[in-house]
Amino acid sequence: MLQNLIDFFSTTGFSQVSVGMLIMWGIAAVLLYLAVAKGFEPLLLVPIAFGAVLANLPTRGMIDPVDPATFRLEARVEQHGEAVAGEPAADGTVTQTLHVTKMEGGLYDFISQGIKLELIPPLIFLGVGALTDFGPLIAMPRTLLLGAAAQAGVFLTFFSSFLLGFSPAQAASIGIIGGADGPTAIFLSNKLAPELLGAIAVAAYSYMSLVPLIQPPIMRLLTTEKERKIRMKSLRKVSKLEKLVFAMGVMVICVLLVPDATALIGMLMLGNFLRESGVTERLVKAAQNEIINVLTIFLGTSVGITMRADSFLAPATLKIIVLGVIAFCVSTATGVLMAKLMNMVSKTPINPLIGSAGVSAVPMAARVSHVEGQRADPGNYLMMHAMGPNVAGVIGTAVAAGFLISTLSGS
Structure with missing residues (x-):
C-alpha cells in the first residue's frame, strides 16, 4: 500500500x-x-x-520547445487521384497537393512568438499612440530637452554594466531600463540579449509601477520649496493640423535618423495620427481598448513565463535589478537638473518637478510631478505641463533603443 x-x-x-x-x-x-x-x-x-x-x-502543454523538425511540407503530383511522380495529367496540367505535419509545442511557445518575432511591443505602441495627446509637447517644444536629458540614465547604466562584466549587447539591454518603458525594454532585449529578457522586463515593469515611491524623494532632494511652487503659464491650444503634422514629421525624422527605431516610432505615430485625424473612431477605439488590452495580457504572461527558477535565480539577475534602479534614479535626476539648468538661461521659468516626467512611464510619471507640485502648492496644476516631457521621454527612449540596436547588433 x-x-x-x-x-x-x-x-x-x-x-x-x-x-x-x-x-x-x-x-x-x-x-x-x-x-x-x-x-x-x-x-x-x-x-x-x-x-x-x-x-x-x-x-504540460504550456512550455514545450518547438521542434522545427516536426514541421514538414510534402508536394506530390496527382493524376486522376493517383500519384504519378513527375508526370503531368493527360491535359498537360499538374496538380500539387501540400501535406502539412503538425508543429509540436506548448501554448506559450506560440504566444511568446509575438515577442520573439517583435510583434507585440510595436503593437502596444500603437495603443499608446492612440491614447496619448501630444498637444502639451507641441505647445511647449522645449520640454523635448527634458525627455532627452532623462536618457542619461540609459547610457550611464550602459557603461556601468559593461564595466561590471556584461557584454555590450547585454549592457545596452540593462541600460534601457532607465527609460521606464516596458515594451521598449522588451523589444531591445529580445534583439540584443534574449537570455536576460525575463530579468530586464520584470525590472522595467517593477520600477514603472514604483514610480510614486522612487521619484518623489529624488525630486524633493534636488529642488527647493520655492522651485516646487513655481506656477507655469497655461498652455496654448494646439490645432488639429499641428498634431497631424507633428505625428507625421516626427516619424519621418526619427526613421531617417535611426531606422532601427522604425517599428516602435512608426506604430506610435500611426496610433496618434488615427487619434487626431478625427475620422477613424472605430480604429482608435480598437487600438485604445481591445488591441492593447489583449496584447498586454499576452505580453505580461509571456514575460512571466521566462522567469524560470533555474535561469532567474542567478547572480546576474541581482546585478540587473540593482543596475535597473540606478538607471531609473539617474534618469529622474537628470530630468530635474535639466529643468533647473533651463531656468538659468530662460526668462520663462519651468517647474523643475516636471523634469522627472522625462522618463517614459506615461502618464504615471506626469501624475507624480503634478502630485508633488500640489504638495508644495495645492493650487498648482502641473499635469498637462508634465505630459510634454513625458511624451518626449517615450520618443527619446525609442530612439535611444534604435541607436543601440543599430550600433550593437551582432556584438
Whole structure:
C-alpha cells in the first residue's frame, strides 16, 4: 500500500517542486501584492506574476520547445487521384497537393512568438499612440530637452554594466531600463540579449509601477520649496493640423535618423495620427481598448513565463535589478537638473518637478510631478505641463533603443 502511494506521488507534479520554485512563488507573491493591494501597475504586474507562477510549476502543454523538425511540407503530383511522380495529367496540367505535419509545442511557445518575432511591443505602441495627446509637447517644444536629458540614465547604466562584466549587447539591454518603458525594454532585449529578457522586463515593469515611491524623494532632494511652487503659464491650444503634422514629421525624422527605431516610432505615430485625424473612431477605439488590452495580457504572461527558477535565480539577475534602479534614479535626476539648468538661461521659468516626467512611464510619471507640485502648492496644476516631457521621454527612449540596436547588433 505504501509503495503504491509512493508510486502515485512520483507521477504527480508535487515530486518535482524545488526550492527554486518556492522562491519564485514568493517573488510572484510580492508582485501580486504590489499590484492588487497597492494598485501599482496592476495591468502589467498581475499577468507577469501569474506567468511566473506557471513557469515554476511542472506544467504540460504550456512550455514545450518547438521542434522545427516536426514541421514538414510534402508536394506530390496527382493524376486522376493517383500519384504519378513527375508526370503531368493527360491535359498537360499538374496538380500539387501540400501535406502539412503538425508543429509540436506548448501554448506559450506560440504566444511568446509575438515577442520573439517583435510583434507585440510595436503593437502596444500603437495603443499608446492612440491614447496619448501630444498637444502639451507641441505647445511647449522645449520640454523635448527634458525627455532627452532623462536618457542619461540609459547610457550611464550602459557603461556601468559593461564595466561590471556584461557584454555590450547585454549592457545596452540593462541600460534601457532607465527609460521606464516596458515594451521598449522588451523589444531591445529580445534583439540584443534574449537570455536576460525575463530579468530586464520584470525590472522595467517593477520600477514603472514604483514610480510614486522612487521619484518623489529624488525630486524633493534636488529642488527647493520655492522651485516646487513655481506656477507655469497655461498652455496654448494646439490645432488639429499641428498634431497631424507633428505625428507625421516626427516619424519621418526619427526613421531617417535611426531606422532601427522604425517599428516602435512608426506604430506610435500611426496610433496618434488615427487619434487626431478625427475620422477613424472605430480604429482608435480598437487600438485604445481591445488591441492593447489583449496584447498586454499576452505580453505580461509571456514575460512571466521566462522567469524560470533555474535561469532567474542567478547572480546576474541581482546585478540587473540593482543596475535597473540606478538607471531609473539617474534618469529622474537628470530630468530635474535639466529643468533647473533651463531656468538659468530662460526668462520663462519651468517647474523643475516636471523634469522627472522625462522618463517614459506615461502618464504615471506626469501624475507624480503634478502630485508633488500640489504638495508644495495645492493650487498648482502641473499635469498637462508634465505630459510634454513625458511624451518626449517615450520618443527619446525609442530612439535611444534604435541607436543601440543599430550600433550593437551582432556584438
